[in-house]
Amino acid sequence: MIAVIDYGVGNLFSLASSLRHIGQEVLVTGDPEALRKADRLILPGVGAFGDAAQKLRETGLGEALTNEAKRGKPVLGICLGMQLLLSKSFEFGEHEGLGLIPGEVRALSETVDPALKIPHIGWNPLTLVRPSTLFRDVRDGDSVYFVHSFQGTRCEAYTLALTEYSAPVTAAVGCGNVAGCQFHPEKSGRVGLGILKAFAETEGELC
Amino acid sequence: MIAKRIIPCLDVRDGRVVKGVNFEGLRDVSSPVELGAYYSEAGADELVFYDITASAEGRRLFTDILREVASTIFIPLTVGGGINTLDDFDRVLKCGADKVSVNSGAIRRPELIGEAARRYGSQCVVLSADVKRVNGEYHVFARGGREDTGMEAIGWIVRGVESGAGEIVLNSIDTDGVKQGFDLEMLRDVSERVNVPVIASGGAGCIEDFVTLFKTLPRVDAGLAASIFHFGEVKISDLKQALAGEGIPVRITK
16 A cells, blocks of 8 residues: 655645556555555655645654655655655755755756746656666656756765756656655656556665 | 647536547547546647536536546646636645636636635646737637727736736637637737746647747747647647657657
């Protein structure tokens, strides 16, 4: 069973639907105890990093997630959920992340061409930079759907895939049993479903 | 490089797709669920659902259908039609919409745009404008293009973006249904004034019209059409191949 962590940020309808579509049993939950019972955990999220990190702390979900990740349970962060896996964020101040993957979240506007529109929204192709079971069915150049204004930085050693938005943008990160996608696999058509399926089926390390 | 998007649009009334469609392999050609899944598989980059229901009963049916569609397609879904309040936003977002499109509701009460953007984020708020030339000026029309508001369109759209609209659907009434190509002049005048994605709507008749659109106006992000896709005059896979062949970045699905 896959637990989708519900901590009050974002709409989990599509994510739960897509997991059910690929034949997975899904529990959308805000109960830290349920995280211990699940086989795999997904941390979704949209919105501001600081608020989300605070909610994870207050609810005890952050601690439960960290404990399960350290015990080797597969964890996938999506969008803001990926950013929360990193060490810290500089979105409106400085905030601590879960620190499961080394890296810092910084504004896209620091690196991309100022003429480009932000948020970075739309379909953009992936460049795979490290082999991973998470992307076992993804080919270089497959497009996925992004909606974000911040990105993971200083996580080069853990970067699984990049995309290009006038400058390289971190598309996915991973470290052992913990991985994260900046894009939305649940909105990325067949390619995205393939990534969720790989996550659901992987025994052991994701990358 | 972000791909240019191709977006089929479905008008739904009382839970059924209004314009007849004729695809081989579809059991029920006016089922939004089947048609949505078909387009999602066929390589559409996003779907737009418009609720053109008049009755409360129809609206309830639309909500049920929307939930069913949203649980079977795995690409972004924009929903519009009859969106007048934040409760309407809430209702369709909970049914699985990713973005909500406002039109007449924002004309009646422009604050709706800012309120929705603050609650759900700009990426969630699409301002759809039906625009027609009147005495050499662009005017915004309300109520599905039937009523001239007298309001100048470019100012309206620019104010909408300043209030928090994260995307613009520009539907030219002058070219809509004519199938002689998109309204390049109107699209240029609008896309030069805003820094959010602009979706071209109204006038697509063939593949070449999309090629011309993206080659002439690199600031336009997407092309939307209904009947040419529904009637199979343009196949999305052929359209994507043609665009790719012209060097236009598109998402090719295998």
